Amino acid sequence: MATPVVTKTAWKLQEIVAHASNVSSLVLGKASGRLLATGGDDCRVNLWSINKPNCIMSLTGHTSPVESVRLNTPEELIVAGSQSGSIRVWDLEAAKILRTLMGHKANICSLDFHPYGEFVASGSQDTNIKLWDIRRKGCVFRYRGHSQAVRCLRFSPDGKWLASAADDHTVKLWDLTAGKMMSEFPGHTGPVNVVEFHPNEYLLASGSSDRTIRFWDLEKFQVVSCIEGEPGPVRSVLFNPDGCCLYSGCQDSLRVYGWEPERCFDVVLVNWGKVADLAICNDQLIGVAFSQSNVSSYVVDLTRVTRTGTVAQDSIQDSRPLAQQLPQPSAPLRRIYERPSTTCSKPQRVKQNSESERRSPSSEDDRDERESRAEIQNAEDYNEIFQPKNSISRTPPRRSEPFPAPPEDDLATAKEAKPSPAINSQFPVPNVEVLPRPPVVASPPPPKAEPAIIPATRNEPIGLKASDFLPAVKIPQQAELVDEDAMSQIRKGxxxxxxxxxxxxxxxxxxxxxxxxxxxxxxxxxxxxxxxxxxxxxxxxxxxxxxxxxxxxxxxxxxxxxxxxxxxxxxxxxxxxxxxxxxxxxxxxxxxxxxxxxxxxxxxxxxxxxxxxxxxxxxxxxxxxxxxxxxxxxxxxxxxxxxxxxxxxxxxxx
CATH class of the missing domain: 1.25.40 (Serine Threonine Protein Phosphatase 5, Tetratricopeptide repeat)
Known part of the structure; x- marks a missing residue:
């Protein structure tokens, strides 16, 4: 009788040479888990399809190394920030530069797209956080409060808050509608590298170089629990899509955590070194890491990973996958996010004769846009991923097909083990209700008349209200600065x-x-x-x-x-x-x-x-x-x- 083939829990997918010089940043598309963007010291942003060797598209225009990249949720837009402080946004379906945003005075360390509006948040080594309107090339708000470089930014799932993590050991929560800080979360003793919102509940996770992960309650604004003893600085964390657990990409391992009470559900050894980003698709976790000019991708089969405090009674005799043996979700412990009932389409092209787009042909940002290009390197892969614009929707490449696992006895793959950490079964992690996604409704056509915009230099806020990008939110009228107050602020210092x-x-x-x-x-x-x-x-x-x-x-x-x-x-x-x-x-x-x-x-x-x-x-x-x-x-x-x-x-x- 033939011995059945046992597959691995984790394996290396591929390794590519992503840039002509060192890779400085990378990000995975969270919707498909199949699209990868890399930024390098060669000042380029390259697009890749996971498990394919050829570059799909190369984006040029930056004149200094690219320090941060981010894809929007539908994976139609990409934003990249450079060492000089400039930010560029490309439309991937049209394969062209969309916007150039100038204003930061130092490295762009972090970026994030608003989940519904046409807005981008940027954090810099100059300690400032800026919220940009992609449609009008303008800064909507500037948030000041951190004393050192801002390393990570994340919008809340409902689009009303922005969380920031910085080298000053703090996490801050900003109210976008009021344009001010809601709360500050101290407690970390080292630079905070990453923050992530729970997909459903009012809960925030933060990871730091002090080797701890902290969970924060966003109703009571206090710490829920703290996980200590990480093998190294925490650089990448990701909640499971249903919110049952948190994954931490540690040095050469993946750890699965619960937070009430704090405990480790599972540890999977993966030889990925310092993993830079994580994504989940089709019950597989994709991790990517970079070293010099090389980028490596890895896969963890989540059906073989323990994700709750309840262990299957007899996983050997039960032929169902582990993912099907998990208990049914129950009601959440905390308030859940109220997402808008509609979603916004990608930025509308503003007519060139509109007031907001009226520029001198020789202006610096227009020249930057003319010199920025999106070069399609592989037409076949490009057409597979980015359908023509008149398509109703875009389907990520082979999203329904998981990556095949190599045999357990394949000596060419990296050796891995799966220890069984102690699980406190007396305190099972509460399951959360998975909310159905809001229906996608086509956006109405933009009005013909453009709203009035206060003229200002491109390095200053253009005077938009935060309510412009949040659905059905009313904020009190904010008093405008008189000339004397404005001059006193300018002369300050x-x-x-x-x-x-x-x-x-x-x-x-x-x-x-x-x-x-x-x-x-x-x-x-x-x-x-x-x-x-x-x-x-x-x-x-x-x-x-x-x-x-x-x-x-x-x-x-x-x-x-x-x-x-x-x-x-x-x-x-x-x-x-x-x-x-x-x-x-x-x-x-x-x-x-x-x-x-x-x-x-x-x-x-x-x-x-x-x-x-x-x-x-x-x-x-x-x-x-x-x-x-x-x-x-x-x-x-x-x-x-x-x-x-x-x-x-x-x-x-x-």
């Missing part, structure tokens, strides 16, 4: 900034006077003595361009300053510190290790003793910096790759 810039100019003149004498070491000493990191950065940016200026005694002065730069909140300071440290390691580390390893000399050699003293000092300083570099090597994006490179260069210190 102006005098302080003038004092800072004047002081910096004076300090630079002092350093430049020493520089003209040709004594580089004394110039650096004077910059350090001034105790102004901005002056040190300006000087290092010059010295870094000519490696011959570097000497061993210069390293002893600069290394303590580099340690300060690597811990700075300013991106340019960190970048300069990484460049200087890399130059020192490449030029002097072999010399330092050779001199320290050499046997002691016989007799008196003053110059050799001085060189040995400098090498010992540099070695001590580098050892102090190495722990900092190691701790930051796990960061994502360009800085993460820079710190990983420095960590490899410093390996010989051990």
């Amino acid at each position: 102006h005098d302080t900034m003038c004092v800072v810039l004047t002081s910096r100019h004076r300090n630079l003149d002092t350093v430049r006077a020493v520089w003209t004498t040709g004594d580089i070491k004394t110039s650096v000493d004077s910059a350090v003595a001034i105790n102004d990191l901005s002056v040190v950065v300006d000087l290092l940016n010059i010295v870094n361009q000519k490696a011959s200026l570097w000497k061993l005694d210069l390293c002893t002065t600069v290394l303590p300053q580099i340690e300060k730069l690597l811990q700075s909140k300013y991106e340019s300071y960190v970048q300069t510190g990484c460049t200087s440290l890399k130059l020192i390691l490449q030029r002097f580390l072999p010399l330092i290790t050779d001199i320290l390893a050499a046997p002691p000399s016989v007799g008196v050699d003053i110059s050799r003793e001085e060189r040995l003293h400098k090498c010992r000092l540099c070695y001590k300083q580098l050892k102090g910096i190495s722990s900092l570099v190691k701790s930051k090597s796990g960061l994502s994006g360009r800085h993460g790759s820079a710190f990983r490179e420095l960590h490899l260069l410093m390996a010989s210190l051990d």
Whole structure:
């Protein structure tokens, strides 16, 4: 009698070279689980169909590395934010650029599409959150409150709230209709990397670098439970579609959690490294990870994963899949979201002669849109995924067909195991009622007359009301600023900034006077003595361009300053510190290790003793910096790759 073939619980699907340079961000389409978008240091956004080797479409236009990408729910639009702070929106069905949005002053760390309206939220390293109207290229609201980079944004399922997670260890909840913060959730002791709303109930989950996942009640605005002991920083979490559990993409594993009380239902080992995004389709969980220019995709069969606290009585004798053995859902514990009865179509094309679109042909954002393109790389896959515009609906590719699992004994696939964690069966997780999706009703044609828009510069809000994008919501009239109040806000901090810039100019003149004498070491000493990191950065940016200026005694002065730069909140300071440290390691580390390893000399050699003293000092300083570099090597994006490179260069210190 033949032995039945046992399939795996998790397996690697494929690995592709996604960009010509390092991949900096990626996202899965949540509706199909089959569409993948990647952003790279080559300034491109590439579209892929999961389990297919060829790029479907390549989107160009950004002039700096792409730091964040996001697909809207119907997977018709994609938005990408760059390192320079610019945002671009492409229409995937029309294969063209739709909008260019300018206004942020630093990296775009996070993006999200509004579930019903034509709006995009963006979070930046400049600590600001902005809500953009895609139709009119305008900023509707600016939300201020975070003190460090905003790492994740998520709209609530009903489209009324926006949750934000930041490096300042906090999660904030914003009321879009009132344009202000509703609540702040403290408690994390490290940067918060991800937030996710429960699909039905008033519940929010947040994951942090402190290796914890916290659940927040959005009616009482308090913590429900906290899961501790994650194997590493939490970067990706996802609720099951019916809300029965939360999946956490950990280092080389998938963990399944309940929250009342907090407990782990299951652990599945998956060799995906640091998974960057998760999606669920057809009882399969898709996970994607990236390393340098490569992107890998993985599959977990959820029918073989325990998702509640009730274990099947005899799963061996019962021939039904595990998913069919789960208890029937019951009533939810909390209030559920009230979704609108209609959904919005993708942004309508506003006529060029309308007031909101009237631009100068030479304006910068129009030029950016002309230079942004969507190049179809594979017409066959493109036509399969994006049907013609006159189609009634679009069907994701082979959505009904799950990915086939390899045999359990296939040695070519990654070895995996499935431990059985302790399950507290006395406290089964409450099931929630799955709400039917609202019927899709065709949107009425847009009115001919455009609403009046307050003229403003493109970096400022254009004066729209938040109620424009929320159905049947009324908000009180907000008082407009009078000219005197507006001018006082503009002048706020102006005098302080003038004092800072004047002081910096004076300090630079002092350093430049020493520089003209040709004594580089004394110039650096004077910059350090001034105790102004901005002056040190300006000087290092010059010295870094000519490696011959570097000497061993210069390293002893600069290394303590580099340690300060690597811990700075300013991106340019960190970048300069990484460049200087890399130059020192490449030029002097072999010399330092050779001199320290050499046997002691016989007799008196003053110059050799001085060189040995400098090498010992540099070695001590580098050892102090190495722990900092190691701790930051796990960061994502360009800085993460820079710190990983420095960590490899410093390996010989051990």
